[in-house]
Amino acid sequence: MVTGELVSQSIVNGLLLGGIYAVAALGLSLVFGIMDIVNLAHGHMLMVGAYVAILLFAATGITPLLGMFLAIGLLFALGIVLQKVLLKHVVGEGIEQPIIVLFGLALILQNIGQLVLGGDARTADLGIPGSGIDLGFVFLSLPRTVTFVVAVLLIVSTWAFLQYTRTGQAIRATAQNRTAAKHMGIDTDRIYVITLGIGTALAGAAGALLSMLFPIDPYIGWSYLLKAFAVVVLGGVGSILGTLVGGVVLGVSENLGALYLGGGYRNVVSLLIFLGVLLLKPEGLFGSGGDGE
């Protein structure tokens, strides 16, 4: 029986989950908007980030909230190596080559995940599932609330970085016009390296946050890639605020879909919303349009 309380609880849970989706999507969106490649391995990088946090927690008891910084560091490094070693050969060569290279990378990451960790789902298991604040109408679970706040902080930090630092300004200039930026003395190759680093680091951060809420297995990559891309499409490529709104919309609609149609349809709902928006308004519901190209 679907009660009003269940509905409001689903909405709140979805909203809180949406923050993490937005973090994952922001990484994908930055890389897409600036380098014009879709990181097909983004979901798999999220999986790696989650496992970094889980393994660190299992070995030392360090909370994934701190483990997240390790995940960010490792994935930033992975992004830099990826750009410097592989993608520099194929970026700007049309869409086929980057897509296939990243597809191959996704395959590798998934296989490594399987080998190292086995196929079973794992979670950081903080042992505080019951704690939270009961507001009467809804229950604010502590892990969900904390991860949401951290997610928003990550998004604000990224925004501030892009807005106020010289590197951030150079990144935005490159996004607007690659050639002009180059002529103005911006080292666009370096910008690409940094952008991919930040994009993959955000995937790692999102993974670490998710590991506190859900079981993680080596096969979640494709599913989270699609979720992140759905948010990008909902929010519009390059729009940070749109990404946050898109993440929340996706989280809420998934939860409501699961409530009304059954748990098996959680992902179907988000995929259908995604395909619908993609087909009707590919520049995004909140997209400015101009940044997508």
Added chain:
Amino acid sequence: MSLLQRHPEQSLLRNRRLQGIVAAAVVVLALVPLTTTDSLTGLILTGLVFVMLGVSWNLLAGYAGQISLGHAAFFGMGAYVAAWLTTPGAAGFPAAIQLPILVAVVVGGLAAALIALVIGPVIFRLSGHYFAIGTLALAAVIELVMLDQRSLTGGSTGYYVQGDLSVGGILSHGDVMFFLTLVATVATIAVTYRIIEGSGGLAMQAIHDDEAAASSLGVNPLKYKMYAFVVSSFFAGVAGALYGHYTLYINPASTLAVTWTIDALVVVILGGMGTFAGPVLGAGLFLLLDTGLAAIVGSVATTIEGTLIILFIIFLPQGLYGLAEDYLITDVADSEDPPSDTVSGDEAVDTEPGVTPDEE
């Protein structure tokens, strides 16, 4: 890159020596079930399925330039529709609709083609990255919905498919399925070859090279993308139907999962994207890797496959075909192709669409 440079093998397939080699290869393959063990027959059948997947995906991606990441959906739907028709009881359908395997396989392919026909006009509103991700999402939706429809699919446990095509004590069911798959593979290659050789193939390549330019020259992009998509989906569906009826077992994970998309992609990349013989060579190498590597390095095989895709696409974008062309085919080629024009490797700079006078 000009069309003729990318397809120097077109005239080669008219070469008598090459025709002989192809005919001999088919005869040798036809002897496989009669002379080898069941497991080897099954292995080579899987290789033929890879060829069908690779050749069909290559038509859409390599020639028409539409990087679909949803090929598995058509493979899986072909497999399921055929299974419903040979084994209606398991999915709750009346026994009256039961059909022989051969018919069910064709209907499975047609069903996959029909799905492509219906969703094509919608999904082709997307292009480039959006098309790739859109097809990935579409395949994921189909997989999730099928997984949830337990009565139709048996849920994650799947169900056993009926079928016994064994001939007396001479040929087992698997042997007969092998012959069917061989015939279907030859048909896939022949039909795809005809399309690529014909004006449709030229139109697809023109769309691939520059859709706007092709459109301005009077090529209807949607029409030819649909052509490639529907034909490609038909053969993927037939491949799925054959595979399901060879293994006699079907579930969403084994037929609809992204794995089959990955396989198609690996086969084509290893062989050489947008080359005709590429997927056939690629399927051979992939089969060796998949079984050989698995025996030697165990579960690291997938990592090595992923690494090979990356290395091939960066350093050997023409794949095995490119290698073979450099070392073997220049030797077979007659004077039709000036050798200076057929040097592979680097993409030629000539992107002018005005090469049409050279077409036959």
